[in-house]
Amino acid sequence: MIKVKFSRKAATDIVRLKKFIIENGGYQATVNALDKKVKNLIVSLSENSNLGRPYQYDSHYREAIIFIGKKRTCTALYRYNKVKNKIVIIAIKDSREESYKI
Numbered sequence: 001m002i003k004v005k006f007s008r009k010a011a012t013d014i015v016r017l018k019k020f021i022i023e024n025g026g027y028q029a030t031v032n033a034l035d036k037k038v039k040n041l042i043v044s045l046s047e048n049s050n051l052g053r054p055y056q057y058d059s060h061y062r063e064a065i066i067f068i069g070k071k072r073t074c075t076a077l078y079r080y081n082k083v084k085n086k087i088v089i090i091a092i093k094d095s096r097e098e099s100y101k102i
Helices: 008-023 028-047
Strands: 003-006 053-055 058-067 073-081 086-094
Touching: 003 008, 003 028, 008 028, 008 086, 028 058, 028 073, 028 086
Parallel strands: 003 086
Antiparallel strands: 053 058, 058 073, 073 086
């Protein structure tokens, strides 16, 4: 099984996204769904390091889509270290944001 960790940036992104969702017309249920889907992502990544698509700007990174609801998705940027058998989630953004806040 692959070890999955969050960077400090990704952890703060989750807090920021919760605020972003509420401030942009989202509901508490959407925020709760985000928590649940992120936990599901961790489980999925621990089983499959190739989940998602290659990141367009750097092939060493991948992006996993997090479907939160009918109209909202987020994207998690991560990197897999084969030697350490570890994934680090670098950043998470809402699909309505243009780029990662790195």
